[in-house]
Every structure is written in structure tokens, then in C-alpha cells.
Amino acid sequence: MTASERGTPMERTEAHSAIVPPRGLWWRPAGKQERFWVIIAFVWCMVLFAMMPLWHLKGGQNPSGVRSKVTPTDFHARVEKFVADYKIGEDGGMPVVAPPPGSEVYLLGQMWRWYPVLKLKEGASYTLHLSSLDINHGFSLYPVNLNFQIVPGYDYGLKIVPNKAGDFRVVCNEFCGINHHMMVGRVIVE
Amino acid sequence: MSTMAQTLVAGPGPQSRTCEVTGLKVEWHAETLLKVNAVVAVVNFLIGIIAAFGVVMTRWQAVHLLPADLFYRFLTLHGLNMLIFFIIFFEMAVLYFAGPILLSCRLPAPRLGWLAFALMLLGMLTVNTMVIQGRADVLFTSYPPLQAHPLYYLGIILFAVGALIVTALFFATLVVARRERTYEGSIPLVSFGALTAAIIAVITLLHGAVIYIPTFLWSLGYMTVDPQVYRMVWWGLGHSSQQINVAAHVSIWYLLAALTVGGVVVNEKISRMAFVLYVLFISMASAHHLLVDPGMGPAWKVWNTSYAMYLAVLASMVHGFTVPAGIEMGQRLRGYTRGVFEWLKKAPWSDPGFSGMALSVVIFGFIGGITGVTIGTEQINIIVHNTLRVPGHFHSTVVGGTALAFMAVTYYVLPLIFKKRVAFWGLAKIQPYIFGLGIVILSMSMIFQGIFGVPRRHWDVSFSNAPFQVEYHPAVQLFQATMGLGGLLAILGGLAYIAIAVVTVFFGRPFELRDSRDPSCVPQGIWRLPRQIHDGAAVAAVHQTGTPGTVILVMIFFAAFIVYYFANWKILSFLWKVG
Numbered sequence: 150m151t152a153s154e155r156g157t158p159m160e161r162t163e164a165h166s167a168i169v170p171p172r173g174l175w176w177r178p179a180g181k182q183e184r185f186w187v188i189i190a191f192v193w194c195m196v197l198f199a200m201m202p203l204w205h206l207k208g209g210q211n212p213s214g215v216r217s218k219v220t221p222t223d224f225h226a227r228v229e230k231f232v233a234d235y236k237i238g239e240d241g242g243m244p245v246v247a248p249p250p251g252s253e254v255y256l257l258g259q260m261w262r263w264y265p266v267l268k269l270k271e272g273a274s275y276t277l278h279l280s281s282l283d284i285n286h287g288f289s290l291y292p293v294n295l296n297f298q299i300v301p302g303y304d305y306g307l308k309i310v311p312n313k314a315g316d317f318r319v320v321c322n323e324f325c326g327i328n329h330h331m332m333v334g335r336v337i338v339e
Numbered sequence: 340m341s342t343m344a345q346t347l348v349a350g351p352g353p354q355s356r357t358c359e360v361t362g363l364k365v366e367w368h369a370e371t372l373l374k375v376n377a378v379v380a381v382v383n384f385l386i387g388i389i390a391a392f393g394v395v396m397t398r399w400q401a402v403h404l405l406p407a408d409l410f411y412r413f414l415t416l417h418g419l420n421m422l423i424f425f426i427i428f429f430e431m432a433v434l435y436f437a438g439p440i441l442l443s444c445r446l447p448a449p450r451l452g453w454l455a456f457a458l459m460l461l462g463m464l465t466v467n468t469m470v471i472q473g474r475a476d477v478l479f480t481s482y483p484p485l486q487a488h489p490l491y492y493l494g495i496i497l498f499a500v501g502a503l504i505v506t507a508l509f510f511a512t513l514v515v516a517r518r519e520r521t522y523e524g525s526i527p528l529v530s531f532g533a534l535t536a537a538i539i540a541v542i543t544l545l546h547g548a549v550i551y552i553p554t555f556l557w558s559l560g561y562m563t564v565d566p567q568v569y570r571m572v573w574w575g576l577g578h579s580s581q582q583i584n585v586a587a588h589v590s591i592w593y594l595l596a597a598l599t600v601g602g603v604v605v606n607e608k609i610s611r612m613a614f615v616l617y618v619l620f621i622s623m624a625s626a627h628h629l630l631v632d633p634g635m636g637p638a639w640k641v642w643n644t645s646y647a648m649y650l651a652v653l654a655s656m657v658h659g660f661t662v663p664a665g666i667e668m669g670q671r672l673r674g675y676t677r678g679v680f681e682w683l684k685k686a687p688w689s690d691p692g693f694s695g696m697a698l699s700v701v702i703f704g705f706i707g708g709i710t711g712v713t714i715g716t717e718q719i720n721i722i723v724h725n726t727l728r729v730p731g732h733f734h735s736t737v738v739g740g741t742a743l744a745f746m747a748v749t750y751y752v753l754p755l756i757f758k759k760r761v762a763f764w765g766l767a768k769i770q771p772y773i774f775g776l777g778i779v780i781l782s783m784s785m786i787f788q789g790i791f792g793v794p795r796r797h798w799d800v801s802f803s804n805a806p807f808q809v810e811y812h813p814a815v816q817l818f819q820a821t822m823g824l825g826g827l828l829a830i831l832g833g834l835a836y837i838a839i840a841v842v843t844v845f846f847g848r849p850f851e852l853r854d855s856r857d858p859s860c861v862p863q864g865i866w867r868l869p870r871q872i873h874d875g876a877a878v879a880a881v882h883q884t885g886t887p888g889t890v891i892l893v894m895i896f897f898a899a900f901i902v903y904y905f906a907n908w909k910i911l912s913f914l915w916k917v918g
Binding site for chain 1: 361407408411441478482483484485522523524525526527528529532565566567570593594596597598601602603604605606607608609610629630631632633634635636637640641644645648649650652653656657660661664665668669672712716717718720721722723724725726790791792794795796797798799800802803804805806807808809812871872873874875876878879881882885886887889890893897900904908911912914915916917918
């Protein structure tokens with residue numbers, strides 16, 4: 150069958166399945182309904198795309214942060230200094246640290262603990278620095294459900310504003326070895 | 340059928356036969372390689388299922404079956420055998436089908452095919468040995484600095500090299516078929532889809548080489564690997580390999596639509612362009628896993644996570660229309676023209692080839708697709724990353740979508756390639772429903788737990804012995820139970836599939852269409868292959884009517900998509916300010 154025997158695109162008197170080699174001219178315009186769906190889907194894809202830059206401009210939750218490389222040793226030193234500067238007590242052997250609003254806050258992930266316990270103020274803004282001393286960990290704030298990846302060698306500095314007082318937990322949600330499930334930290338917001 | 344024979348058969352060679360159902364020429368090497376790859380795929384599926392039982396029965400906190408070390412070992416085993424070995428061995432079989440068999444062509448360099456199979460087998464056995472011996476408790480992703488035994492990485496490399504050889508053979512087959520004129524016109528849509536899967540496989544496997552070779556050397560102590568760079572390149576393998584699956588199972592949807600109800604290609608141009616979009620954009624999806632990582636900035640994340648403005652999502656939405664529309668049109672051509680949905684009601688729902696394909700389309704689109712696009716949004720990922728919502732999503736794409744499509748096509752492969760009647764036919768007819776329902780319940784239960792913040796890859800979400808107590812919302816317990824039951828149902832469906840496939844292959848009653856008047860235990864599409872080519876006034880009339888039923892179905896889909904997507908933005912907006 151040649152292209153002309155198959156009819157012009159408008160006449161369309163031939164149909165075949167997907168296991169048959171199409172012959173002749175098959176580069177034809179789509180039908181009305183199909184074209185309609187492709188256009189709807191395309192417009193929707195543009196909406197999906199636009200939402201992300203839009204949220205950077207108007208929304209309050211973005212994973213951008215201040216990002217830099219840091220060696221585990223350097224990060225550890227910053228954490229220790231931070232703890233020494235603002236420590237107010239202890240909780241089960243873990244220092245409780247209450248940094249002033251607007252300050253740089255450090256949380257260290259290592260197998261298998263979060264160090265230290267943080268005490269923050271509701272409505273205040275902080276830059277929360279996250280990194281690891283050993284392998285990948287996952288910062289998961291419960292029950293808010295804020296989740297960030299922690300990669301050794303990288304400092305993830307996130308501007309945060311706690312919007313509600315409460316006693317929160319930090320769960321590790323990246324597999325980090327046999328005692329992964331015991332890696333639970335604490336954040337208090339007053 | 341006779342039309343097919345006339346169109347497709349160039350005459351059998353010495354080492355080939357002519358398929359009496361489809362009229363396709365089937366070459367011995369291609370057919371045998373297809374068989375061995377499919378059989379090994381099913382064996383890996385069995386290992387994956389045994390591991391799945393351990394995993395789901397441990398995560399269901401009320402049962403909590405395994406100790407921590409075994410849980411992570413089983414989880415590693417489950418991921419590798421399901422996502423890599425089962426699926427890629429099966430895809431090798433798909434390539435042998437879509438290349439030499441669909442094009443009625445000889446397999447060039449068949450010995451290379453056997454070498455590739457041997458490499459993949461060796462790689463698979465090495466990896467599984469390392470994992471079972473407890474020398475690779477690093478989970479599927481093996482993020483450094485977490486380290487496995489060097490042989491583990493070497494095994495993956497061998498497996499990938501084998502798979503690369505098979506894709507090369509597939510490309511060579513296309514060249515030979517074209518040169519030897521084994522078909523006229525363009526390659527069929529199913530082969531075209533498989534071609535895109537093979538191209539994506541090359542892209543994917545090259546990412547694999549770029550990351551596993553340095554990681555192997557690192558495990559031997561010769562170099563260092565940056566953990567963030569590893570995550571980026573590794574997911575070029577890890578996520579893109581799921582895109583091989585998408586291209587492969589969409590091709591299978593088209594194939595099964597043709598074989599079960601004579602589904603037609605509504606428009607070759609649109610369907611092929613959609614496949615091309617997969618090739619162009621899909622490997623950017625590595626970013627889906629790095630949206631809340633410290634190594635990349637927002638511009639990189641937004642551009643890559645959206646596959647360059649969601650053009651690969653557009654491709655899936657197009658197939659989501661063209662596959663049901665092709666089925667509707669095919670059914671209308673067979674006379675089911677009454678009302679909007681007679682074509683759907685009168686579809687062969689007791690043919691597991693059809694029901695499995697239809698469920699695969701629905702589960703992949705409604706659950707997998709909608710959740711995937713939503714959680715892959717840069718900011719929404721903040722409430723999703725590493726929670727159970729992620730495996731909830733991909734069990735509905737990879738298992739409900741890909742694995743179910745592979746199961747469905749198996750019911751046609753058994754009589755057509757293995758020449759056997761399907762064993763336990765009564766069970767086979769309901770197997771896709773059991774498996775599909777199980778996966779839907781499992782996925783949804785995981786998604787709901789994830790919304791409450793329950794982590795993935797976690798042995799004990801009661802956090803016993805942790806320094807601080809964590810108590811989840813009471814609803815989590817309910818969803819854990821439904822997850823356990825859904826998982827068990829899916830495992831039953833999976834075991835039923837294995838039993839049917841293994842008993843059929845090794846002990847099944849032989850099936851020869853020409854010697855038989857007995858239609859039992861054979862899918863209806865094989866017993867009476869629907870017409871594959873239509874012409875005349877009927878076609879014009881059907882084109883005039885279009886596909887009103889499909890239009891309604893995609894509109895329901897679209898509405899669900901919009902609601903789920905914006906509901907997630909709403910949830911996100913309640914959180915702490917972060918940026």
C-alpha cells in the first residue's frame with residue numbers, strides 16, 4: 150500500500166496496531182481530542198514548572214540555604230564552640246544549648262546521635278547549620294515533617310523560623326548503620 | 340492473522356520458525372536468549388519476594404520479625420533483586436522480542452548475546468553472594484563513605500557491562516533488519532518504544548560505569564569519592580534505570596493493547612514524539628533525590644527536577660491518553676460502539692494479559708504518576724524526602740506499573756514463545772487483581788505513613804532504646820497494619836505469578852494452535868488474535884466518533900492530579916519558615 154492509497158490525512162481510512170510496521174506517510178496531524186489533551190497537558194506542565202520559582206519569590210519554605218564545603222574536623226570545632234558559648238544545661242548527658250535569636254545554630258549528625266539538644270524561641274529566626282562527622286544522615290524534624298539530607302563534607306545552613314512552641318524530635322531518616330533507629334535528637338521551642 | 344503473515348514474514352531460515360499466531364519469524368538464538376533471560380528474571384523476582392516478606396513483616400511494628408542487621412540485609416537484597424536484577428533481566432528479554440522477533444530478523448552475533456548473559460549472571464551471583472554473606476549491608480544506594488566489599492561493586496559492573504552488550508546487539512539488530520529488508524516502512528511502535536528504552540539504558544549504564552568504577556577503586560583504597568558527587572552521579576543510574584522501565588512498560592502497554600483487543604495506534608507521530616521526549620529529558624531525574632541536598636543550588640534543582648519544564652511528564656501524560664484511546668478505538672472497530680463506555684465494559688477482563696495491562700496503566704498513572712510529580716517538586720520534597728512516601732510512590736510506579744505490565748505480558752509469552760498452555764489458569768485469571776490490589780494498599784499505606792513523617796529504611800519506628808521518645812500519630816499504627824496486609828496480598832500475588840510461570844515453563848501442557856481445538860488455558864487474544872490492520876469506511880467512522888470514553892477518563896485523572904498537587908503546597912505552607 151502506498152501513501153496515496155491510504156488516503157489523505159483528512160480521510161484516514163486505515164488503522165493499525167503497535168506491532169505492525171507503519172508504512173507510507175504516518176507523520177500526520179493528530180485528531181481533535183488528542184491534540185486537545187496534548188495542549189492541556191503541556192499547559193499543566195508549564196504550571197508545574199512555574200510553581201517552583203514562584204514559591205521562591207512568595208513562599209516561605211525553600212530548600213536553598215547557605216551551602217558550603219566544610220571538613221568534618223572544622224565543622225566539629227564550630228559545633229563545640231557553639232555549645233561552649235550558649236550551653237544552659239544538660240539532658241541525659243547531652244548539652245542543651247540556647248542560642249540567641251538571629252544567631253548561627255549548629256547541629257551535628259554522627260553515628261548514632263544528634264548533638265547537641267537545641268532550645269529555640271518561637272517566631273525567632275536562626276541559621277541552622279547541618280553536617281555530618283562520618284556518613285550520610287537524614288534530618289527529619291518530628292512532628293513538623295521537615296526533611297533535609299546531611300552529607301559529610303558539606304555544610305547546609307538553613308534559615309529557620311519556628312512557628313509554634315513545642316518539644317520536637319530529630320529523627321535520622323537516612324540509613325546510617327546498625328543503630329540508625331536510635332539516632333533521635335531533641336529541639337525545644339519556647 | 341493472515342494479513343500479519345503476509346505483511347511480516349519474509350520466510351523462515353534454517354534456525355527459525357514461523358509463529359502460527361502472529362506470523363512472525365522467530366529465530367532460535369533470539370528465542371532462547373529471551374527464554375533464559377526471562378527465567379533468570381523470575382528467579383530474581385522470587386529472591387526479591389522472599390526479602391520483601393522479611394522487610395514488610397519487620398516494618399509492621401506489631402510483628403517486627405527480623406533483628407536490625409538482617410532487616411537491612413533483606414532490604415538491600417530486596418532492592419537489588421527487584422529493581423536491578425528482575426527488571427533488567429526481563430528488559431533484556433523484551434529487547435530480544437522487540438528486536439529480532441518483532442522485526443523477523445536474525446540476531447547478529449548471537450555469541451555476544453550469550454557472553455552478555457554470562458556476564459550478567461556472574462555479576463548477579465557475585466552481588467547476591469556478597470549481600471547474603473553480610474559483606475554489603477549498604478542498601479541499594481551504597482552511599483559512600485558507607486563501604487561494601489570490593490566484589491560487590493565489581494559484580495554490579497559486570498552486570499552492567501553485560502546489559503550494555505545486549506543493548507548494543509539490539510541496535511545492531513535494527514541495522515541488520517533494515518539492511519536485509521525484513522520489514523517494510525518504519526519499525527513498529529512497540530519496537531520504537533523498546534529502542535528508546537535501549538537508548539535510555541545506555542545513558543543509564545554509562546552513569547553506572549562513571550560512578551561504580553571509581554567506587555570500586557575507592558573500596559580497594561586507590562582513590563577517594565566525594566559523597567555528594569556520588570549521590571548525583573549514582574542517581575543518574577538509580578533514577579534513570581526506572582525510566583528504562585517506563586519506556587519498556589509503556590511499550591508493553593501498546594503491545595498488549597494490540598494482542599488483547601486489537602488496540603490501534605491513534606497517531607504514530609504523537610506516540611513516537613512522546614517516546615523521544617523520554618530520551619531527551621529523562622536522565623535529569625537524578626535531581627529528584629537531591630532536592631534537599633546541600634551540594635546544589637535552587638536553579639539546578641528546579642531545572643533538573645522538572646526534566647526541563649516537565650517535558651518527560653508531558654510524554655507520560657500523552658501515553659496515558661494514547662494507550663486507552665488506542666484500546667477504545669480498537670474496541671470500537673470490533674463493534675463495541677454503544678455509549679461512551681461499552682468498549683471498556685466489554686473488554687476481556689478475565690484475560691490476565693488485558694487486566695494486568697489495564698491495572699498497570701491505572702496504578703502507574705493515578706498513584707505513581709501523580710505522587711511522583713508532586714513529591715519531585717523542589718519545595719514539596721521538604722515534607723517528603725526519605726519518608727515512607729518515597730517508597731510508597733515508587734512501589735506504585737515500579738511494581739504496580741512495571742512489574743505488573745511484565746506479569747501481564749508473561750501470559751502471552753508463555754504460549755507464544757515457550758509454546759505452553761498457562762498452568763493454573765483459574766489462578767492466572769485473578770493473579771493481576773490480587774497483585775494489583777495488594778500493591779495499591781501497600782503503596783497508599785506507605786504514602787499515608789510518610790505524610791505523618793515516618794521514615795523509610797528504618798528498622799524500628801517505635802525508637803526503643805533511643806535517648807528521646809518519639810510517638811507517632813495513632814493513625815500510623817492503622818496504616819502499618821494495612822501496609823502489612825497489602826504487602827502480604829502482593830506477596831501472594833507475586834508467588835502465584837512465579838508458580839504459574841515456573842510450572843508452565845517446566846511442566847506445562849504443550850500448545851500448538853494448528854493442532855488444537857481446545858481454547859483452554861490460553862489467553863483469548865492468542866486463541867483468536869484480534870485484527871491488527873483495519874481499513875475502509877469503518878475506520879473513517881471511528882475516527883469521526885473519536886474516543887469520548889478516554890476523554891472522560893483523562894479528565895478524571897487530571898482533576899485528581901490538580902487536587903493532590905495543590906493540597907501538598909497547602910500542607911507545606913503550614914510549616915516552619917525555612918530557606
